[in-house]
Amino acid sequence: MKIISGNSNLPLSMKIGEHIKVPLTEACVKRFSDKEIFVEIHENIRGQDVFLVQSTSYPANDHLMELLVTIDALKRASARRITAVIPYFGYARQDRKTGARTPISAKLVANLIQTAGADRVLSLDLHAGQIQGFFDIPVDNMIASPVFVPHMVENYGTGEDICVVSPDVGGVVRARAYAKRLGNASLAIIDKRREKANTCEVMNVIGDVKGKKCILVDDIVDTAGTLCNAAVALKENGAQSVSAYTVHGVLSGKAVERITGSPLDKLVVSDSIKSTDEVNNAHNIEQVSIAELMGEAIRRIHEERSISVLFK
DSSP states (O other): OEEEEOSSOHHHHHHHHHHHTOOBOOEEEEEOTTOOEEEEEOSOOTTOEEEEEOOOOSSHHHHHHHHHHHHHHHHHTTOSEEEEEESSOTTTTOOSOOSTTOOOHHHHHHHHHHHHTOSEEEEESOSSGGGGGGOSSOEEEEOSHHHHHHHHHHHHOOSTTEEEEESSGGGHHHHHHHHHHTTSOEEEEEEEEEEETTEEEEEEEESOOTTOEEEEEEEEESSOHHHHHHHHHHHHTTOSEEEEEEEEEOOOTTHHHHHHTSSOSEEEEETTSOOOHHHHHOTTEEEEOOHHHHHHHHHHHHTTOOOGGGGO
8 A cells, every 4th residue: 555645735644644554655746837747656656555645725726736647647657546535625615506607616626536547536524425426436425523523522512501503504414413423412503695605694593502502513614704703693692602613624815814803712623724824823723633534544445444434
């Protein structure tokens, strides 16, 4: 087995390698002066089971192209099997036509990854589960609850005083799953109206949150507008405290500034996306590692064992 890392999240790749005791394969991923990507593998991988770790986070297009070029290099070096390990799958929010003459970019990215030569994909909390069906190769979509739930229990406990909150109607299934794991905690939903992309107006809180420790759960936090407005709405409805757990901390634009100035006691994100200095210095943002979860999934895929037991 070989593990190769792209440039998007080298710290996570190193942690994964340490967990499964497989050092990263030496490779050169660099750019020419005109920003063309060049990849060279410095070790023999002929006949090997290769796992390429690369989130397609900011800059999304550069990291996506780097993923594709590296897959092609591995394929031409006669790797036996290539698994694209994509902790954060960029373009996942473009999973359907949202209007006339608009693309389904998640499907396009799936086609590109397959055409490049990947044999299977391992990802984490895809924005929409149906993206697995965009591929004609096996896709393992891990969920972050084995990492987040113990952290929630340690910091907030379980029981009736906990309320898991979905920031929108689309995340109810995720929120209900977390509530069940927290001793059947209560459930609430934020009813919002989004006027245009990356902006929203929180309208109402559905459910009783008065006196509760509210935990917002979501898969992606980008500009943090929804999250911060939801925190304000929960506080106005009598919540004792408001925290949030979001798998992928995109945190673009003024997101960190919004979060640090919001009623959120804490935002917990995974390290599926490499954190910036601004994120690391924020007083109410904490990062937990998914390295063990992804590493164990890689080990089980290599050994042809079930990975569903990791999140039951």
